[in-house]
Amino acid sequence: MTIQPFKRISVIGLGYIGLPTAAMFASRKVEVIGVDVNSRTVDTINRGGIHIVEPDLDMIVHASVHEGYLRATLEPEPAEAFLIAVPTPFKGDDHEPDLHYIESAAKTIAPVLCAGNLVVLESTSPVGATEAMAGWLAQARPDLSFPQDAGETSDIRIAHCPERVLPGKVMQELISNDRVIGGMTRRCSERAAELYGTFVTGECVIATGPRVAEMAKLTENSFRDVNIAFANELSMICDRLDMDVWELIRLANRHPRVNILQPGPGVGGHCIAVDPWFIVASAPAEARLIAMAREVNDAKPGWVLEKVRAAIGAHLSQNPDRTAREVTVAIYGLAFKPDIDDLRESPALDIARRIAAEHVGPLRIVEPNVTTLPEGLGAGVLCDLTEIRAEVHVMLVDHKDFKNAPRPDGQIVDARGVWKDAH
Template structure:
């Protein structure tokens, strides 16, 4: 098969990774059928609009839809290649991987599979997920052969090619970043390589198998998580010792071989806050450092809430005539990272939600990246603009360092700055 044989591609899951990937293929004049269970998402895309915030994505999607290379549907259709980009969360207190979305997508795809088709799992997944996907496909289509049964002679090709892009820079990094491809056989890898070379300018590196590719992505995010945990733990140590952590990190980073990251209110997102648990679940006795980093980062929002409680108590002690019900608190940012609208696994959102459930006063939320229709209901919290929050709040919680916040001077009142914006 040559790259010209991929005349139609199906992308299952039109979220933060699936839609940009679908748009990228469509921009190369390949027919792309996007599949999503959300009918509203499908309708928005078919109008040439997008339902997420990602720079430049709106223009690419609009052009692709207008030119007839991209359309969305709720039903899987036949194609030469299928890319699965659905969520892979964890469940329960033990953080066990939840592959139910991958299984549902696999069984939906199975109905339309034809000999020669390629199926690629793009979702970041626990070790063995690609093989599990292949097994679900085989169970649903006993009339076809799969790599685990027939090797390179199989009717269907299976591979794993995890996304490795940064929200806010997805459209550029999809093209420029290297990709890791782990096919179940050499032929599977070769077919996936031809597919991605339609738009990837970075190097497509062939791994020895899907398990290596799966663990490579988990390793990348776990590396980040461990280093963020060091910075978060350091911030708590500095607070105990009465030292400015931002000054300390700036000084430490003057060493030529030291690069301490910046602390925050925790770690969020669909990758760094989730992926390390996949490694822990695969090797619980060995992944001690990775588990500890997760515990440190998961605890940080609780630490922020403890600091808030102390700040509120200090305010009430300083002003005996004031009650907690009369205090106004402003929270700046609820996305999981700066300059995006993504709320998945957001520690800032968890902090605000906790306050909304127990703080009796007025709670203002400033989130410049969310349109009115996308704002979640968070208990008694009210969404506010930046100027009003700065003017009216008694306590200010800086949770996400959006660009808009850097452009303002520190407000009057008490400040709990978890990102060093006003430090």
């Protein structure tokens, strides 16, 4: 049978994953319609600009828009394939997965679906989300058949293919990384593999179904979360025992089968800080280690905050003629990882906001990847690295701009080991 190439693709959600994915298809001379609920995002893209920071993305979007292969809109249009890349947050504080963005996206594209279309859920999702999406589509379009009822003969193909990219290297990893594809039927998987074969040079590995594909992504990030929790717990133990955790890890990693990760102020980003809870929600009695790792990492910002309080107290103790209102605290980094502007689930931002809420003195913030401060930082002032004059220095993100800067004078709270001689 002759494989019909995809001529028009629609990407629903033009954020940190959706826009790079849309741009990658467009760079292969495929017409791409990007859909987003934010009119400012749509306008920016249609001018050939981008609203996020990601190396090389700006050039590809600019070229694709001006060559006519990429266009953004607020309303979906007919296409041959639809990729859903929307957020999957929690409901409240109990970490229950919230699928309302996926449900909304499904109901939004349902009116323009036609027989032969492929719908792929890219959003990292709890187990069963792809099947739930298929159910919402079927409810909205009873005139079409779907895999859960019609199997291989369905009008619409449904699959899950989670993104597996590292912010800062998205454009390279979209191409080179293997993709895990879980279709609701074998034909669904094969059609999705054909879609990603448009630009992926890595292997498109077909799972036995969407649930396995969903679980694979959650497992990858939970594995990393558990390892980071081990490193973070070591940092707290070393602090109690008056040891340098970075020296300890460096020495332990000389063992040929040991590779301990580096500690930090917590865990951020939409994936590692979120995905393990999806597994816990699916099997709470069994996922004990995964849940404990999440608790360790979620508690680390509070531990760092205690160190900041102690540093302020130490300065006041050494300078009894001063008050807290006269103590300037400098915060280095707000993003969830180095050298990007992504603040999602960032422990650094959480710590900065908590400092701003309780510290009565000046607050100076150095974040080279943003031009304006996010909400919740009170009277905090965004500063250049060379402008900082402070009594307490809090290193939260090891941006490349910070690594070669000299160790500042004053009290040091270094959650990333940039100023190792301060320990």
